[in-house]
């Protein structure tokens with residue numbers, strides 16, 4: 001059984017929490033794209049963990065974790081992330097972590113380039129996390145990057161890096177900045193040495209595991225609307241976040257996915273710039289933001305929030321090929337007497353229910369309706385019947401609109417705070 005767990009919206013849907021819960025049913029958890037530009041938050045009996053690079057299965061004993069060929073990996077960040085887990089008693093060994101020799105190395109100059117570009121863009125910026133992700137993916141496609149396997153197999157890696165630094169410095173001329181080759185090489189050697197034991201052909205590992213009927217879970221970072229090809233370009237990430245890319249990005253492109261569990265948040269939130277049609281402003285937005293504590297973890301800045309977006313979510317379900325849905329954070333809506341839902345878009349005076357591309361999306365206005373709230377704490381509910389009627393009505397409405405069965409309802413951040421839907425809602 002090979003399953004992808006993917007975000008349906010703009011990211012931050014609570015994928016980490018669902019992967020942590022569901023990984024109990026899998027032998028292997030694979031990250032197949034992205035880098036340390038996003039974080040998964042997992043709360044379990046061992047504490048609260050924020051994972052940027054490591055697959056969430058690293059927190060489960062007996063699960064083998066794979067960082068696939070589609071990832072871009074900042075070696076220093078990975079070493080530090082492993083160190084933080086070790087401090088909490090979780091060991092990362094070559095038995096429970098395998099890193100693809102085809103994954104790409106994110107170097108310090110990619111981070112530098114990302115920061116310089118954000119500076120140049122000033123107020124026109126796209127909201128980069130400044131972790132070097134766009135520059136390193138760009139270099140990968142220009143065939144000007146180093147792969148993890150180069151640390152093991154390439155005899156003259158110093159020469160390769162020298163050429164790359166020379167080339168990159170030409171692009172830096174106008175900025176007045178330059179890359180120090182010796183420092184970059186030392187960085188590569190220092191952190192590369194610590195990562196080497198984990199590097200292998202993850203394709204071979206996964207195909208073997210698949211042959212032996214091991215259960216594989218593919219864990220995405222970010223959501224469908226951030227996919228480089230199918231998202232709200234250019235306000236997207238630089239990688240393919242969709243489930244169809246999971247086998248390719250794992251290292252074993254011929255693997256088949258049997259199902260795709262889409263994670264949908266009970267309301268909408270969006271970090272950074274770009275069209276966000278369902279956005280609520282004024283008191284409506286403030287109330288929802290307050291209820292969900294939607295403030296940036298590091299900066300404390302208020303996040304953009306909106307009601308559940310039927311149009312965007314239907315599109316997300318479609319591009320993800322979701323076969324079932326887990327809805328998260330429904331408990332956040334418990335304090336709202338009326339719950340906003342963006343039921344359709346209005347484009348140039350016409351009501352539409354298909355998610356448009358580009359400038360057409362920017363021109364859309366939300367058509368908002370309000371549903372009855374339930375105004376009671378539902379975090380203790382463990383069955384459908386325990387949910388108040390208004391909450392059941394809300395979930396049923398979402399299910400009908402997105403035309404995909406809801407199989408999990410998350411009512412809190414803790415591992416056990418969820419309802420497994422085993423009958424008609």
Ligand code: GDP
Nearest residue numbers: 012013014015016017040041329410411412413
């Ligand atoms: P991811 O990137 O999709 O994994 O999402 P995040 O890591 O940003 O998760 C969003 C936050 O919501 C985290 O702090 C989670 O612990 C929390 N969370 C996840 N599911 C629920 C839920 O059902 N209820 C509540 N209250 N919090 C949740």
